[in-house]
Amino acid sequence: MALIDIAELARRSGVPASTLRFYEEKGLIESLGRRGLRRTFDADAVERLSLIALGRSAGFSLDEIADMLGDGGAPDIDRAILLTKAEEIDRTIHRLGALRDGLRHAAACPAPSHAQCPTFRRLMTIAAERTRKAKGKG
Amino acid sequence: MALIDIAELARRSGVPASTLRFYEEKGLIESLGRRGLRRTFDADAVERLSLIALGRSAGFSLDEIADMLGDGGAPDIDRAILLTKAEEIDRTIHRLGALRDGLRHAAACPAPSHAQCPTFRRLMTIAAERTRKAKGKG
DNA sequence: TTGCCACTTCAAGTCCACTTGAGGTCAAGA
DNA sequence: TCTTGACCTCAAGTGGACTTGAAGTGGCAA
Secondary structure, rough: OOOEEEHHHHHHOOOHHHHHHHHHOOOOOOOEEEEEEEEEOOOOHHHHHHHHHHHHOOOOHHHHHHHHHHOOOOOOOOOHHHHHHHHHHHHHHHHHHHHHHHHHHHHHOOOOOOOOOOHHHHHHHHHHOOOOOOOOOO | OOEEEEEHHHHHHHOOHHHHHHHHHHOOOOOOEEEEEEEEEEOOOHHHHHHHHHHHHHOOOOHHHHHHOOOOOOOOOOHHHHHHHHHHHHHHHHHHHHHHHHHHHHHHOOOOOOOOOHHHHHHHHHHHHOOOOOOOOO
């Protein structure tokens, strides 16, 4: 198990040290200890950070990502939560698919008004679906 | 050209009136006039709001969307940018698929450590594939 | 032993996208 | 005429995700 310090993790992951500290505070990543003052991390944290970035780019909040990834490496958390997240991701995938197709259509179609195009409108409607819009509590 | 007031637009679009005012201030939508105090909008504004939602879910900022949508109702976006964005979304979809499958696997697999599970590892590796992510300027 | 300096903590600041609150106004109905 | 109520303006507040700043600390080279 390779140990790396925060600077090295920042370098490898591209995530600023300040963000790594912030993520640790939020419980998204975990440092294994200190060497002097400095946090040390498992080199695998790089992978976890990629997952976090992925979740972010999919529109999940840090709290949601924390739920999905679980504490440490063992997701013994309620399997129902995992399945719920999987469902949400599935809907996101669907929405993103429509979005991607909509963008491609907009790029390809020379028509002055996409708003009139049934294909584009249908895709837009799917893409704009308000999936997990509830902010307060689910 | 059907005119509707802000309450009606809010109802049809699902976007709160406060947000509609905010969007108007930002130049994202335009009201055609007033009836008394009340803003009136073209009913087509609903479409435009869908486009705005579309852009938001694609990760564009409101300022970027304002630039893209211009004054008309149809997107006036650099096609190359659209295609690039579509590609990016496509990769995200691919990775999200792996993440979703990974979560489902984690929910189903009784193994004590998913980190050791080849299936899980393979999925997470796909999910964690990094996309070069520049922030700030596009 | 000293000095450097990247790290540390903690609080406050920033940016974005809204939302809320206070006080005001218009059109219509009692 | 007066009241009502949904809208109005403008300013300040909120929440998420970080970032920055000030002051402190420990390992390492000289």
